[in-house]
Amino acid sequence: MSASMTASAPAAGLASALEIRGLVKEYVAGKPVLRGVDLAVPAEGITAIIGPSGTGKSTLIRCINRLVEPTRGSIKLHGEELTGLSGRGLRLARRRIGMVFQEYNLVERLSVMENVLSGRLGYVPLWRAWLRKYPAADIERAFMLLDAVGLPEHATRRADALSGGQRQRVGIARALMQRPDILLADEPTSSLDPRTAVEVLELLTRLTAAEGVPVIINIHNVDLAKRYARRIVGMSGGSVIFDGPPEQLETHHLRAIYGGEDWM
Amino acid sequence: MNAIPAAKHDPVAPLRREWTRLTAAQRISRWLVWLVIVAAVAWAVRSIDIIPEFLEDAPEQMADLLVRMWPPDIAHYYPAVHDALIETLHIATLGTVFCFTLAVPLALMAARNICPIRPLNTLAQLGLVASRSVNSLVWALLFVAIFGPGAAAGVFAIAFRSVGFVGKLLSEALEETDHGPREALRAAGASWGGEMLKGVWPQVQPAFWGIALFRWDINVRESAVLGLVGAGGIGLVLDDAINFFQWERVATVLLAILAVVLLAEVIVTRIRARLL
Numbered sequence: 001m002s003a004s005m006t007a008s009a010p011a012a013g014l015a016s017a018l019e020i021r022g023l024v025k026e027y028v029a030g031k032p033v034l035r036g037v038d039l040a041v042p043a044e045g046i047t048a049i050i051g052p053s054g055t056g057k058s059t060l061i062r063c064i065n066r067l068v069e070p071t072r073g074s075i076k077l078h079g080e081e082l083t084g085l086s087g088r089g090l091r092l093a094r095r096r097i098g099m100v101f102q103e104y105n106l107v108e109r110l111s112v113m114e115n116v117l118s119g120r121l122g123y124v125p126l127w128r129a130w131l132r133k134y135p136a137a138d139i140e141r142a143f144m145l146l147d148a149v150g151l152p153e154h155a156t157r158r159a160d161a162l163s164g165g166q167r168q169r170v171g172i173a174r175a176l177m178q179r180p181d182i183l184l185a186d187e188p189t190s191s192l193d194p195r196t197a198v199e200v201l202e203l204l205t206r207l208t209a210a211e212g213v214p215v216i217i218n219i220h221n222v223d224l225a226k227r228y229a230r231r232i233v234g235m236s237g238g239s240v241i242f243d244g245p246p247e248q249l250e251t252h253h254l255r256a257i258y259g260g261e262d263w264m
Numbered sequence: 265m266n267a268i269p270a271a272k273h274d275p276v277a278p279l280r281r282e283w284t285r286l287t288a289a290q291r292i293s294r295w296l297v298w299l300v301i302v303a304a305v306a307w308a309v310r311s312i313d314i315i316p317e318f319l320e321d322a323p324e325q326m327a328d329l330l331v332r333m334w335p336p337d338i339a340h341y342y343p344a345v346h347d348a349l350i351e352t353l354h355i356a357t358l359g360t361v362f363c364f365t366l367a368v369p370l371a372l373m374a375a376r377n378i379c380p381i382r383p384l385n386t387l388a389q390l391g392l393v394a395s396r397s398v399n400s401l402v403w404a405l406l407f408v409a410i411f412g413p414g415a416a417a418g419v420f421a422i423a424f425r426s427v428g429f430v431g432k433l434l435s436e437a438l439e440e441t442d443h444g445p446r447e448a449l450r451a452a453g454a455s456w457g458g459e460m461l462k463g464v465w466p467q468v469q470p471a472f473w474g475i476a477l478f479r480w481d482i483n484v485r486e487s488a489v490l491g492l493v494g495a496g497g498i499g500l501v502l503d504d505a506i507n508f509f510q511w512e513r514v515a516t517v518l519l520a521i522l523a524v525v526l527l528a529e530v531i532v533t534r535i536r537a538r539l540l
Contacts, residue, residue, distance in 0.1 A: 065451050067447060067450065067451060091453045091454075091455060092453065093453075094450070094451060094452065094453035095452060095453030096453075097451070098451075098452070099448065099451040099452070101444065101447075101448060103444055104444075105444035105445050105447060105448035106445065106448075107445040107449075107462060107463060107466050107467070108442075108445075108466075108467075109466040109467065109469065109470075110462070110466050114462075118449060118452065118454070118462050119452050120452075121449055121452055121453065121454035121455075121458040121462060122452050122453020122454055122458075123453075126455065126457045126458055126461065129458060129461060129462060130461055171448075174448070174452070175452075178452055178453070184451075
């Protein structure tokens with residue numbers, strides 16, 4: 001939409017952790033899903049991306065850690081360009097970027113502890129992971145994180161024995177295990193009931209604030225986005241059409257983002 | 265509850281929607297399938313040339329054989345049959361273990377979600393089909409020609425026949441794995457090896473052990489006949505006994521095989537039930 005909407009955004013003074021410039025993604029040539037996205041993510045707090053399904057929110061997040069290959073544009077994490085990386089360089093960059101998934105993506109048949117420790121796979125040599133000889137410091141941190149997410153007594157249970165909310169807590173612990181510079185959350189609460197969703201978001205906000213990790217979160221629930229995010233990014237049709245603090249998000253913005261108003 | 269008289273004009277008839285499970289074309293093609301099956305059976309029966317006289321006295325011959333087999337020559341069991349039986353188990357076990365050294369790489373290559381290079385998928389699948397298309401007796405004949413008669417030929421025959429079976433089931437198990445956990449580990453910066461070890465292996469582990477036990481069970485039965493072509497094991501003893509018309513000994517060997525196969529089946533079923 002208008003340039004004035006996006007211009008209000010960049011959080012004043014704060015150095016940004018992540019800078020995206022002119023990001024384009026075409027799964028099919030000539031049919032862009034992302035049409036030149038510009039976004040600067042501040043070094044702390046939660047940035048929520050809202051928008052209708054199929055508008056490229058998930059693609060945007062996955063371009064950052066290159067689970068999806070961007071077609072054009074630049075993505076810089078603390079000044080380091082991510083788009084050109086491959087092989088070892090890409091793995092070293094990925095381990096600085098934590099990710100939480102809608103379907104948790106835990107390894108169901110492994111214990112909670114092993115799932116959390118697998119967040120260290122980018123750091124630990126393969127033989128150590130194979131023999132389950134993780135460094136003592138990692139195990140210490142894993143226990144600490146399990147305490148922090150409220151699952152200390154579940155360390156030895158298999159992941160498939162947990163409820164949805166518990167699984168997402170393990171997912172958060174696994175992502176923080178990386179000691180990431182930034183955390184991506186792709187619809188982390190969409191598979192949870194409303195109460196559990198709030199609890200998980202509360203936890204995510206608290207832990208990332210304590211560790212000083214900025215978060216980008218894709219979220220369908222506008223009310224939750226406004227409640228927890230410091231900043232809202234509204235997307236529609238593959239472009240950013242709103243970028244600003246939650247207080248500034250008004251009805252006409254939502255109408256522009258989602259289209260129509262019967263749902264409001 | 266009276267049926268509507270057929271002759272009476274029904275004003276809503278054109279509005280009624282009719283439902284049939286199959287379209288006319290589907291119905292005809294089903295009939296054609298049945299026709300082909302019947303024709304194939306008729307053709308097969310005509311071509312196998314059953315000699316009515318032989319068919320007629322078959323029950324008599326069978327009874328005669330059973331009488332000659334009774335009582336089984338139990339004294340013959342130790343050591344001749346016993347040693348051959350142990351050798352058979354060794355052939356089955358070594359063959360199964362050895363087959364995995366070939367089947368695992370081929371399965372990884374054949375699974376489309378693990379190996380993204382299409383020509384390699386096809387090549388691996390071709391290898392697996394080739395292994396399966398040759399019967400273990402034929403493999404045994406080949407390896408007897410290479411290694412000479414004995415258990416070594418049997419081990420290789422079992423291994424090469426098993427590769428196709430194990431590789432196919434394993435590659436299917438790999439293709440059925442959930443992509444999510446792998447993606448999560450990749451996002452955490454894990455290498456390909458890390459993804460396989462912590463994302464894929466835990467998912468295929470039950471299938472892997474299930475397939476291994478199942479194949480070992482089959483191989484115990486298969487290795488029992490390999491001796492017929494000189495590839496070691498109890499088949500050799502069976503062949504000798506049949507050639508010399510020592511039917512009491514044949515009975516002993518058959519009973520020994522039956523006992524071992526039953527035992528293997530019981531053990532495998534027990535273990536598999538605990539795997540998941």
